Amino acid sequence: MNTPAPLLDVEGRPEVVETIDSLREKLRGRTIALVPTMGALHQGHLALIDRARELAGTVVVSIFVNPLQFGPDEDLEEYPRDLSADLEALSQHGVAFVFAPTVAEMYPDGVTQVKVTGGEVGELFEGRSRPGHFDGVLTVVAKLLGIARPDFVLFGQKDAQQVFLVQRMVADLNFATRVEVVETVRADDGLALSSRNRYLNAEERHAAAAISRALEAAASAADRGIDSVLAAAQAVFMDERLVRLEYLKVVNPRTFLPVDDGYRGPARVLIAAQVGAARLIDNDAIYLN
Numbered sequence: 001m002n003t004p005a006p007l008l009d010v011e012g013r014p015e016v017v018e019t020i021d022s023l024r025e026k027l028r029g030r031t032i033a034l035v036p037t038m039g040a041l042h043q044g045h046l047a048l049i050d051r052a053r054e055l056a057g058t059v060v061v062s063i064f065v066n067p068l069q070f071g072p073d074e075d076l077e078e079y080p081r082d083l084s085a086d087l088e089a090l091s092q093h094g095v096a097f098v099f100a101p102t103v104a105e106m107y108p109d110g111v112t113q114v115k116v117t118g119g120e121v122g123e124l125f126e127g128r129s130r131p132g133h134f135d136g137v138l139t140v141v142a143k144l145l146g147i148a149r150p151d152f153v154l155f156g157q158k159d160a161q162q163v164f165l166v167q168r169m170v171a172d173l174n175f176a177t178r179v180e181v182v183e184t185v186r187a188d189d190g191l192a193l194s195s196r197n198r199y200l201n202a203e204e205r206h207a208a209a210a211i212s213r214a215l216e217a218a219a220s221a222a223d224r225g226i227d228s229v230l231a232a233a234q235a236v237f238m239d240e241r242l243v244r245l246e247y248l249k250v251v252n253p254r255t256f257l258p259v260d261d262g263y264r265g266p267a268r269v270l271i272a273a274q275v276g277a278a279r280l281i282d283n284d285a286i287y288l289n
């Protein structure tokens, strides 16, 4: 029987693994926390990794820009790819392995014959703006879970709809993993950290903070009901000509469907906006009473 290699100390750099067979071999017998990413790592990813280290002895970060989740007019080609910068960012964070497969390794026959779909919720909000996006996300996450068979898999709350759908996939399809969700990491002015923030110029970067201000305004209006929540958030965008609001919705976190006027209880405000070349999303929990 193979004995797992000693765990990496936190000073070390992770070992890069490119093939599925080799990753499976290295992970045998370990307790694993998987952090799926598309690279371009920032503090938000590092928060996921730090939490992963609390949960499991072996942390694996996957770095794979998944073509299946990009639409034909989206930023697949431009999406930042810099493995050595990502490895540098990961050093001293106790990551044992970076799984960085090629597209051919993940999709040897091109697009998979079978896909996981997100049903009704998968076609709303992000799914409406980006048709097929969640099929791509859920399919690659299902593959990563099948490849690494992690005890824990970690996602950031910033992608609330992705989190909801992954949780549903894991429950509905009985994956043997626990989904752990980590709070959004924000810049000092409130902007949620995102790999796409690097598309913003200085003026756009300044304007983009309106998104988190709108979420704060929504939360402050929560005790006056849903119409006030929507009006308060919308008002923040009136003076921000660089921010084009794409949608502003309030959903029931249990179903991820829009709440109606009479709804009372926990809710989540979702925002998507285009700022320059960056399409940004953010969300926050509120309580409607």
Ligand code: PAF
Binding pocket: 036, 037, 038, 064, 066, 069, 137, 140, 141, 159, 162
């Ligand atoms: O959130 C992301 O970075 C991606 O959607 C994910 C989960 C890594 C799947 O490609």
